[in-house]
Amino acid sequence: MPEFRFCPHCGHELARKDLFGRERAYCPACRFVHFHDPKLSVGGLVVEDGRVLLIRRGVIPRIGFWAVPSGFVEYDEQPRVALAREIEEETGLRTQVGRVIDVFPNADPAKPGVFLFFEATVTGGELQPGDDVSEARWFGRNEMPWEEMAFTEMREVLKVYWRKISAIATETYLEERAQRGDQTKFLAAMSKVADVEPPDERDRL
Numbered sequence: 001m002p003e004f005r006f007c008p009h010c011g012h013e014l015a016r017k018d019l020f021g022r023e024r025a026y027c028p029a030c031r032f033v034h035f036h037d038p039k040l041s042v043g044g045l046v047v048e049d050g051r052v053l054l055i056r057r058g059v060i061p062r063i064g065f066w067a068v069p070s071g072f073v074e075y076d077e078q079p080r081v082a083l084a085r086e087i088e089e090e091t092g093l094r095t096q097v098g099r100v101i102d103v104f105p106n107a108d109p110a111k112p113g114v115f116l117f118f119e120a121t122v123t124g125g126e127l128q129p130g131d132d133v134s135e136a137r138w139f140g141r142n143e144m145p146w147e148e149m150a151f152t153e154m155r156e157v158l159k160v161y162w163r164k165i166s167a168i169a170t171e172t173y174l175e176e177r178a179q180r181g182d183q184t185k186f187l188a189a190m191s192k193v194a195d196v197e198p199p200d201e202r203d204r205l
């Protein structure tokens with residue numbers, strides 16, 4: 001990480017010493033201490049009709065590759081508000097941001113920090129690519145661009161997610177069958193579930 005040479009508050013030259021457990025830059029004139037804070041970013045798993053919303057990145061890093069809608073949290077912004085803002089900027093869709101699915105390191109090594117991955121549900125708006133993206137569209141399980149995903153960690157989480165919705169779907173349909181005794185409907189539903197989890201992925205997960 002690049003270090004400040006001068007105090008951002010008073011302009012005095014910074015010194016370095018052991019402070020709060022490690023060496024940090026500090027200002028002998030005004031006592032400012034420079035903490036390298038982790039950069040916080042947020043991403044959303046937006047799902048509708050068994051499909052996931054992805055954007056094709058229009059900026060570096062990984063320009064031209066697919067990712068979930070995501071972005072950096074402003075210093076005075078709550079993560080869920082930040083994510084709803086990013087999703088709307090990138091896809092035109094308004095969302096309700098729900099639970100945290102996972103937490104992992106930021107993909108961009110130039111901006112070390114934490115990535116919070118949330119569930120989000122569409123509440124309005126129209127799908128259209130916005131700032132920093134060249135495309136925004138829905139992907140079903142068999143359409144997922146696994147080889148063109150921007151970030152490995154996110155790809156792995158999405159794979160686990162697909163396995164999970166298959167499991168949930170199976171459970172739901174089993175209940176439905178038990179309640180209604182409707183074998184035909186159950187079989188149709190099961191073929192749909194098979195459709196969302198191709199066999200080549202099963203062994204690996």
Ligand SMILES: [Zn+2]
Binds near residue numbers: 009012027032
């Ligand atoms: Zn200073």
